[in-house]
Amino acid sequence: MNGLLASSRRSGRLSLSAQAAARAPRGLTPTAVVAVVGIAFVLIWGQQYTGSVFVLAACYAIVTAGMAVQIGFSQQIAFSQSVFMGVGAYGVAMLNTHYNLPVLLATPIVLVGAGLAALLLGSVVTRASGLALAVATLMLPLIAVGYVSGTGFLGGAVGAPLPGTLWPSSSASTTVALVGGGLIVIAALALVVFIASRILTSDIGLELFVLGVDERTAAALGVRTPRRKLELFVLGCVFAALGGAVYAGTQQFVPETLVDPTAELALLIMLFIGGRRSVIGAVVGALVIQYLQGASNWVSVNILVVEGLLLTVVLLTDPEGLAGIVTTGITRLRQRLGGSAPADGEAAAAAVTPAAGEEADASAATASTVAMAAIPVTRPRDGRITGEPGEAPLLEVRSVYKEYGGLSVLADVNLALPERGLFALCGPNGAGKSTLLNVIGGSVAPTSGQVLLNGADITRRPPQERFYQGVSRTFQAVHLIKGRTVLDNVAVACLDSHTASIVTRISRSRLDQAREKAAAALADLGMADLADREVSSLTLEAQRMVELARALAPSPRLMLLDEPASGLSEEQRQRLAGQLTALAERTCVLLVEHDLALVAQVSERIFVLSAGRLVFDGGPSDFRSSPVVNTLLVGS
Amino acid sequence: MSKFGNLFIAGITTGAIYAMFAVCVSVWYRVSNILNLAVGDFAMVGALGVDNLYRVKGLPLPVAIVCTLLVVAAFAYVYDQVVLRIAQDGPHRMDGIVVTFFFTFALSFFIDGVAKMLFGTDVHAAPALWNGASLSLGSLHFERAGLLVLACAVIIGGAFWVYIRFTLGGKALEASGENAVGARIVGIDTRRYRRLIFIGTAVIAAVFGIVESPITGFTYLSGATISLTGFLAAAYGGFRKPGRALLAGLFIGVLEAMLGGYVSAEYGDTVLYAILAAMVLAWPRQLGFESAVSG
Numbered sequence A: 001m002n003g004l005l006a007s008s009r010r011s012g013r014l015s016l017s018a019q020a021a022a023r024a025p026r027g028l029t030p031t032a033v034v035a036v037v038g039i040a041f042v043l044i045w046g047q048q049y050t051g052s053v054f055v056l057a058a059c060y061a062i063v064t065a066g067m068a069v070q071i072g073f074s075q076q077i078a079f080s081q082s083v084f085m086g087v088g089a090y091g092v093a094m095l096n097t098h099y100n101l102p103v104l105l106a107t108p109i110v111l112v113g114a115g116l117a118a119l120l121l122g123s124v125v126t127r128a129s130g131l132a133l134a135v136a137t138l139m140l141p142l143i144a145v146g147y148v149s150g151t152g153f154l155g156g157a158v159g160a161p162l163p164g165t166l167w168p169s170s171s172a173s174t175t176v177a178l179v180g181g182g183l184i185v186i187a188a189l190a191l192v193v194f195i196a197s198r199i200l201t202s203d204i205g206l207e208l209f210v211l212g213v214d215e216r217t218a219a220a221l222g223v224r225t226p227r228r229k230l231e232l233f234v235l236g237c238v239f240a241a242l243g244g245a246v247y248a249g250t251q252q253f254v255p256e257t258l259v260d261p262t263a264e265l266a267l268l269i270m271l272f273i274g275g276r277r278s279v280i281g282a283v284v285g286a287l288v289i290q291y292l293q294g295a296s297n298w299v300s301v302n303i304l305v306v307e308g309l310l311l312t313v314v315l316l317t318d319p320e321g322l323a324g325i326v327t328t329g330i331t332r333l334r335q336r337l338g339g340s341a342p343a344d345g346e347a348a349a350a351a352v353t354p355a356a357g358e359e360a361d362a363s364a365a366t367a368s369t370v371a372m373a374a375i376p377v378t379r380p381r382d383g384r385i386t387g388e389p390g391e392a393p394l395l396e397v398r399s400v401y402k403e404y405g406g407l408s409v410l411a412d413v414n415l416a417l418p419e420r421g422l423f424a425l426c427g428p429n430g431a432g433k434s435t436l437l438n439v440i441g442g443s444v445a446p447t448s449g450q451v452l453l454n455g456a457d458i459t460r461r462p463p464q465e466r467f468y469q470g471v472s473r474t475f476q477a478v479h480l481i482k483g484r485t486v487l488d489n490v491a492v493a494c495l496d497s498h499t500a501s502i503v504t505r506i507s508r509s510r511l512d513q514a515r516e517k518a519a520a521a522l523a524d525l526g527m528a529d530l531a532d533r534e535v536s537s538l539t540l541e542a543q544r545m546v547e548l549a550r551a552l553a554p555s556p557r558l559m560l561l562d563e564p565a566s567g568l569s570e571e572q573r574q575r576l577a578g579q580l581t582a583l584a585e586r587t588c589v590l591l592v593e594h595d596l597a598l599v600a601q602v603s604e605r606i607f608v609l610s611a612g613r614l615v616f617d618g619g620p621s622d623f624r625s626s627p628v629v630n631t632l633l634v635g636s
Numbered sequence B: 001m002s003k004f005g006n007l008f009i010a011g012i013t014t015g016a017i018y019a020m021f022a023v024c025v026s027v028w029y030r031v032s033n034i035l036n037l038a039v040g041d042f043a044m045v046g047a048l049g050v051d052n053l054y055r056v057k058g059l060p061l062p063v064a065i066v067c068t069l070l071v072v073a074a075f076a077y078v079y080d081q082v083v084l085r086i087a088q089d090g091p092h093r094m095d096g097i098v099v100t101f102f103f104t105f106a107l108s109f110f111i112d113g114v115a116k117m118l119f120g121t122d123v124h125a126a127p128a129l130w131n132g133a134s135l136s137l138g139s140l141h142f143e144r145a146g147l148l149v150l151a152c153a154v155i156i157g158g159a160f161w162v163y164i165r166f167t168l169g170g171k172a173l174e175a176s177g178e179n180a181v182g183a184r185i186v187g188i189d190t191r192r193y194r195r196l197i198f199i200g201t202a203v204i205a206a207v208f209g210i211v212e213s214p215i216t217g218f219t220y221l222s223g224a225t226i227s228l229t230g231f232l233a234a235a236y237g238g239f240r241k242p243g244r245a246l247l248a249g250l251f252i253g254v255l256e257a258m259l260g261g262y263v264s265a266e267y268g269d270t271v272l273y274a275i276l277a278a279m280v281l282a283w284p285r286q287l288g289f290e291s292a293v294s295g
Helices: A002-022 A028-045 A049-073 A081-099 A103-125 A130-150 A174-200 A203-213 A215-220 A225-251 A261-274 A279-295 A297-301 A303-317 A321-336 A342-352 A354-374 A433-441 A463-468 A486-494 A502-506 A511-524 A540-552 A570-584 A596-602 A620-625 A627-634 B002-032 B039-056 B061-089 B097-119 B144-166 B168-178 B180-185 B190-216 B222-235 B242-263 B268-282
Strands: A395-404 A407-417 A421-426 A448-453 A471-473 A558-562 A588-592 A605-610 A613-618 B135-137 B140-142
Touching (some): A028 A279, A049 A081, A049 A203, A049 A225, A081 A261, A130 B222, A174 A225, A215 A225, A215 A463, A261 B097, A279 A303, A303 B097, A421 A433, A486 A511, A540 A570, A570 A588, A605 A620, B002 B190, B039 B097, B097 B222, B144 B242
Parallel strands (some): A421 A588
C-alpha cells in the first residue's frame, strides 16, 4: 500500500515537473511578443502616423497592464489610475519645464514620488473593500480635475507643454528623438508586461486571485489581505505614473483631460475590451482603442458610439474580453483539429462517464482511508509532538459572549480541546454554531471572552495569523476558487509567500513547491486524478473533499469543519466518516454537523449549543440517551 | 441669513435632482443587481430631445415631450430585451463586476455618442414649462423651474414610496432583489420587474432632465456627471435603500451649495468630494457599504 501511494505521489510530481519543463520561463512569452512587435512598429513606422499611434497606445498600455493586475485579476476596483497618470505626466512636465531636468532623469524621480504618495494614500483608502473602495477612489479623479483646472502652475484648463523629449539628447534630430523616444516607451512597456506577468504566475499571483474571488476566504487561508491590497494599489499607481511620464515625454504636452473621470473611464474601456485578467489583453485593448480613434474621421467623431457598441458586443461574447474570445477560439480550433489539449480531454472523458468516475472515486476513497492510517503522522508546524492527557489543551474557549446589537448569539461558552481527536458541535439552526466557529477561526470577534491556542491568547489575532499557527477551516457553503484547478485550490493553503512582498516574486516563485505539497495532500485523500480539473466542474462531494484537502494540506493542528457532510448522500457520508476518523488520529478536528448519526459515529466528545449556550457536553453514548439532546435536536 | 437661506434653497433643488437619480439607481439595483450608470444619460436625452423636437423640428411642446418620453421608453425596452437578456438570462449567466458596472457603462457611452450625432455639441435646454421671473418670499428667491423640480421630486418620490411600501408589486420587487431565484420559485417574474423598473426609471430620469434643464442647460456629455452624482448618493444608501439614497442626495446638494457659497467657488467641488471620500472611509459599514473594512 505504501508503495502504491508513493508511486502515485511520484507520478503527480512527475507530471508537474513535466509541465514546468514544457513552459517557457515565466512571463517571457508575453514580454517577448510585446518587445518584438513594438520595436518593429517603431523602427518601421516610427516617423509616421501608424508608429506614433502605436507609441501613444503603448503609454496607455503601461497603465492598463497595471490595471489588469490590480482591477482585473485581483478585483480591487480603485479608480486611481488616471490621477496617477497625471501625477507622472505633470511631475515630469514640471521638473522639465521649471528645473530643466531631462525627461529620462525626471521619470525615476517622479516614480519614487508617485510611489510614496500612493503608499500614503493607499494606506488610507485600501482599508476599504469592494464598493467602498470603488466609491472612495472615484472621488480621486473628481478632486484632481478640480485641483488641476484651478491651478495656474500646472497650466490649468489649457494644459502644460514641456520642451524636453523622452530621448535624452537635445541636439538629436527629430527623427532620432521620435524613434528613440518610441523605443524607450516600448522598453518601459515590455518591462511592465514582464513584471505583471511574473507576478500573476507566481505564488503571490495565486494569493491575489483568491483575494479577488473572496477576501474572507483569502484571509482564512493565510493571505495578508491588507498588505496585498496596499501593494496592489501602489503597483497600479506606479505603473500609471510611468505611463504618464512617458506620455508627457513623447507627446510633449500634458492636457488637463488626462486626469479627469472621463480619462479613467477610457482606461477602463481599454482594459475591459482587451480582457480584464490578461496583461496582453490589456495591452491589446489600449492598441485597439487608440487605432480606432484614428481609423476614420467618422469613427473619431463618433468614438463614443463605437466604444459603447464595441464594449457591449465584446462583453456579451465573453466577459473576459478579446483575450477571452481568442483563448476560447484557440481551444475550439484545437478541438476541431482533433488535437485537443490533454487536460480538456480528461475533463470531457470524466464528464461523459460519471459512473466510471464515481467508481474510481469510491475505490480511491476506501484505499485512502486505509492508506492514511499507514502514513506517518504529520507533525505540527513547530515540530512539537502531541500532548499527553493533562497537559494544557490545544484550544481553549473561555466564557465567550457574542452580541449583535442587543441580540445575544453566544453566551458564556467554554470549551477545551486536546491535541488530537474528533469533536462535534451540534445544535438547532441559529444556535450559534457557525458564529462560534468564526470566533475560533478569527473572522468574527467576540464581544467578550478569550480564545487560547496552546495557552496563548489569540482573541485579537486576525484569521491569517491563526492560520499560520495551525488553525485551518472549511466553510458551510463551499468556498472554492472558481476558475482554478483542484491543485491550485489546495496549493493556496500551502503557500509560504505570505510574509514576502510582491516585488520579490518578480525574480522567484515558490508556486511549484506549493503545488507539489498540494499534490501530496490530494494523493493522501486518493484524489490525485482530480488535480487538473477546474473546481466548478466537480460534483458537490468532490468539491467538499477538495475543501477538506485544502484544510488538511498545511498539516494544521486544529481543523474547523463547518457541515462537511451537508448535501452528501449516505454512501458519501460513510466515506467522509472514514476520512474524518483517520484525520483525528493526527490532529484535532472540530466539526459542526447536523447529521446526528454521523456525529455520534465519529466523535469522541460532543458539544450541543442552544440559543448561544452550551447545554450538553459528553461522549456519544450519553449523547444518544440525553433528554436535552432528544428534545432539542430530535424533537421528541 | 438670506445668503444661507438662498444657498439652502439652491442646495435643496439640486439635491432633489441628485436624490431622484439616486432613487432610480437604487430601486433598479434592488431588482437587477446592476448599477445603472446611464441614468443621467436618459435625463440628457429627455432635455435635448424635447429641445430638438420643439425648437428645431417645430412640434408643439406637449407632443415633443410625449414623443421624447416614448422614444426613451422604447429604447430602454429594446436594450433590456437585447443586451440585458443575453447578459443575465442567457445560458451563460454572467455576474460580478462586469455585469454590475460595465454594461450600463457601455450604454452610457453609446447614448452620449448618439446624442452627439443627433443634437450636436452645444448647450441646449428644454423650454421652461413655467415661465416668469423668480418668486420671492422676503429675501428668499425661488426659481420657478426649481419649484417644479421639487414638486416632481415629491410626487414621484412619494409614488415610489407608496408603491414599494404598500403594493403587492412593491413586495414582489423587494423579493426579486433579495433573492432572485427564490422570488422566481414563488412565481414572481423577476425579469418583468427588471424590465419594468428599467423603463420606468429611464422615463423618470428623462422627465427630470426636461424639468431641470432650463436651470443648468445640457450638452451631450452632461449625462455622465448626473449619473455620477446619482451613483454617489445611491452609494451612501448602500445602493439598496432608496430612502437613504434620497436623503444622501439632498445632503450632497446642500453641502455642495454651502461649500460653493461659503468656502470657495473654485475649489468647492474639490472639498465636497474630499469630504464624501472621507465619509466612505470613516464609516463604510454605517453608510451601508456591504463589504466590511478589513485589517
